[in-house]
Amino acid sequence: MREFLEKAGNIDRRIIYLIIFLAVATTILVKARFKSSPLPEVQRSYKIINDLPSGSVVMFSIDYDASSMPELDPMLRAMLRHCFKKNLKVIMLGHWPLGLPLGQLALDDIAREYHKKYGTDYVFLGYRPGLQAVMLNLGKEIRSVFATDYKGTPLDSLPLMRNVHNYNDIAILVGLEAGSVGDAWVQFANARFNQKIILGSTAVITPDLYPYLQAGQIVGLIGGLRGASDYETLVEHPAMASLGMSSQTVVHVLIILLILLGNIGYFATRRKK
Amino acid sequence: MKREVPLFITFITGILIIIALFIPHKPFGQLQTTFNDWLIIVGGFTMILGLDSLLLHNWEKIKRKREGWLSAAFLIASFFITLFWGFGEGIFFHRNPFDASATFLRYFYTYIFVPLQSTMFSLLAFFIASAAYRAFRAKDPNSTLLLSAAALVMLGRVPGGQAVAPWIFAFVFLLLAYYFFNESKETSGTQQTVYIILAIITLILIYPVFYILLHYLDGIADWIMNIPQMAAKRGIWIGISLGGIAMSLRIIFGIEKTYLR
Numbered sequence: 001m002r003e004f005l006e007k008a009g010n011i012d013r014r015i016i017y018l019i020i021f022l023a024v025a026t027t028i029l030v031k032a033r034f035k036s037s038p039l040p041e042v043q044r045s046y047k048i049i050n051d052l053p054s055g056s057v058v059m060f061s062i063d064y065d066a067s068s069m070p071e072l073d074p075m076l077r078a079m080l081r082h083c084f085k086k087n088l089k090v091i092m093l094g095h096w097p098l099g100l101p102l103g104q105l106a107l108d109d110i111a112r113e114y115h116k117k118y119g120t121d122y123v124f125l126g127y128r129p130g131l132q133a134v135m136l137n138l139g140k141e142i143r144s145v146f147a148t149d150y151k152g153t154p155l156d157s158l159p160l161m162r163n164v165h166n167y168n169d170i171a172i173l174v175g176l177e178a179g180s181v182g183d184a185w186v187q188f189a190n191a192r193f194n195q196k197i198i199l200g201s202t203a204v205i206t207p208d209l210y211p212y213l214q215a216g217q218i219v220g221l222i223g224g225l226r227g228a229s230d231y232e233t234l235v236e237h238p239a240m241a242s243l244g245m246s247s248q249t250v251v252h253v254l255i256i257l258l259i260l261l262g263n264i265g266y267f268a269t270r271r272k273k
Numbered sequence: 274m275k276r277e278v279p280l281f282i283t284f285i286t287g288i289l290i291i292i293a294l295f296i297p298h299k300p301f302g303q304l305q306t307t308f309n310d311w312l313i314i315v316g317g318f319t320m321i322l323g324l325d326s327l328l329l330h331n332w333e334k335i336k337r338k339r340e341g342w343l344s345a346a347f348l349i350a351s352f353f354i355t356l357f358w359g360f361g362e363g364i365f366f367h368r369n370p371f372d373a374s375a376t377f378l379r380y381f382y383t384y385i386f387v388p389l390q391s392t393m394f395s396l397l398a399f400f401i402a403s404a405a406y407r408a409f410r411a412k413d414p415n416s417t418l419l420l421s422a423a424a425l426v427m428l429g430r431v432p433g434g435q436a437v438a439p440w441i442f443a444f445v446f447l448l449l450a451y452y453f454f455n456e457s458k459e460t461s462g463t464q465q466t467v468y469i470i471l472a473i474i475t476l477i478l479i480y481p482v483f484y485i486l487l488h489y490l491d492g493i494a495d496w497i498m499n500i501p502q503m504a505a506k507r508g509i510w511i512g513i514s515l516g517g518i519a520m521s522l523r524i525i526f527g528i529e530k531t532y533l534r
Contacts, residue, residue, distance in 0.1 A: 016402055066386065098390075101371050102387070207502055214499070253434075255405050258406040
């Protein structure tokens, strides 16, 4: 028995990799789904967007790339669905140039789904270097940073942009964050211009953003795959996040069981010593 | 002069930006906008510098056949394929390379770049699982506390976690009781009595812990995230911010000069 317990604390890493792989793959392949009630901060974010009057402008900032796509892309799609369903106008830009096309692909897909027209219902601005400088200048005049959209069309020729000049014309800013750009949005767009912000983030950086939520510097927080899955539940369109959440559940339980096994092995070995 | 001029520019720029924050009127407010425009332009040029450094470094690696030269060759080849494909899309087909109809976006970005980057990051799941198994040990009260909090949040934040957590924790408590009983067998006197009492308490605790986790795990996980986690995070952030302010002042006043190297 003791030998078995000692071995439990020393499982080959390849076996662990295999267990994790099988757990993720099986859960996705059988399309297992677990029900959960949305987190309060996600419900709050949903309500804020839901209560916006039709025609309000929502600005999305794509601050992630393919490495965080499984968490943030479903979040973006669920939020875009919500915006278009509510007839809100969408402006998209981003500070991660390598991730911006992901935002553009999602925007085009969802806009097509809801028969929305480019220039009238949504606009894609693209990327400009400068991060904080871009954020500060957006507060004064968007045209000082983005004279044209990503296709080179002057902003004033786009009906949606004619009355949008700075943060005063943007009802909500949604930052989808895989790094520290969210902090900059809070410091520059909220602190300097009082812009209302909802942040969606990867699970790793979500704990960093809770203080902003409690302090009222952001009005909503959607954290990780759980947040994305909750938003999909709220917009009644379960998609990739809900599917991924099941495998995350199984993997979390597996990791805890492995930690338990490792500790049993550790105590068995320690006693022997 | 090589050092004095940059130090002078840094000092003047830093002071003017601070003044503009408190006096956002002409000429300071306008000055801040101008500086921000310059920052955007300089930011664009830093990309060129970055490219120059990346290509030179990797070219040197290939030339001297240093370790990893093949990867460097792949990097340079990929760089030029990406560059020319992107330019070609614009020059020959008059399309933005990131337009939905562009072949660059459809083939290179969607089918090569995105899967490669996603694969790299997804490997983390395997490493994290293995590292957690090896490193998370309840060696002392601090690590036990960390381990328990992590387990509660991990299970409390996933759907279905509330149904599994009570059983896992009940099993842990059973193991603990077994451990205390075993220890009591190998000791005597007061120590033996203490171990027996600990084992009994652990056994008694199984039901209340099971009940609490079954009904309140979500709330417990939220509490951990909203109170202790946030308190610690705030402390860290305040420390970082004070450090940032101190470092900025050192740079503005020319005390910190390492950025000039």
